[in-house]
Amino acid sequence: MDQVYCCLTCGFVTSDEIIDCMDPSWRKKCPECKGKMLATGRDRESYWNCYDTPEERSDAIVNFEEIVCKEFVYGNPQFNQKKYEKREQKDQERIARNIAGLSPLDNHPKCPTCGSENLSRISGIGTISIFGNFGITNGDAGKTFKCNNCGYRW
Numbered sequence: 064m065d066q067v068y069c070c071l072t073c074g075f076v077t078s079d080e081i082i083d084c085m086d087p088s089w090r091k092k093c094p095e096c097k098g099k100m101l102a103t104g105r106d107r108e109s110y111w112n113c114y115d116t117p118e119e120r121s122d123a124i125v126n127f128e129e130i131v132c133k134e135f136v137y138g139n140p141q142f143n144q145k146k147y148e149k150r151e152q153k154d155q156e157r158i159a160r161n162i163a164g165l166s167p168l169d170n171h172p173k174c175p176t177c178g179s180e181n182l183s184r185i186s187g188i189g190t191i192s193i194f195g196n197f198g199i200t201n202g203d204a205g206k207t208f209k210c211n212n213c214g215y216r217w
Contacts, residue, residue, distance in 0.1 A: 065106045067131060072098025073146040074136045076128040078107060095153075096146045101135055174210035181211040 069076045070093035082089045093100055110130055114120045123130060136142050171180050185206050206216045 065108075067103045067105055067107060067110070068100045069103060069131050069135050070096060070098045071101055071136060071139045071141040072096050072143050073150045074128070074132045074142070075100075075150060076131045095150045096143075098141065098143075098146070103131065103135060172208060174208075174213060174215055175217060176215040177210060177213045179210055179212040182208045183211055185209050185216065 065078050065080045067076065067078050068082070068090060073093060073096040075093050075095045077089055086094065089100065090102070091100055092098070107127065110127060111120045111123050114123050136147075172182060173180055174182065185208065209216045
């Protein structure tokens with residue numbers, strides 16, 4: 064059974080199938096707001112099989128999360144409208160980024176040591192000196208970036 068889970072605080076909805084691919088801790092704690100997750104005792108198909116016509120089933124598939132929230136979340140005293148809206152906004156932004164392709168802002172290199180984006184490119188000039196038949200490096204050979212915060216080079 065692909066059981067459905069929902070967060071009683073922000074309305075995040077997921078299922079065993081997704082949890083098994085991502086993180087088993089989602090069965091207990093919401094990945095969005097750290098609220099308590101509720102096991103609904105139902106699988107996705109049970110929600111769709113409540114409807115008779117293909118059009119109604121199709122609508123239920125599209126509005127699946129809303130159907131689960133109406134049943135378990137909205138009337139719950141733990142429900143927090145602000146956290147719900149924040150999660151919804153984050154979802155909409157994620158969807159817009161996916162539709163538009165990768166945003167250039169998401170594609171900046173970061174220092175693997177400290178995470179800073181304050182980087183400099185290391186030029187290839189001067190990284191190798193030829194001395195007789197031997198090449199001597201200053202340690203920057205093969206490296207492209209230097210972090211201006213922690214000094215790490217890679």
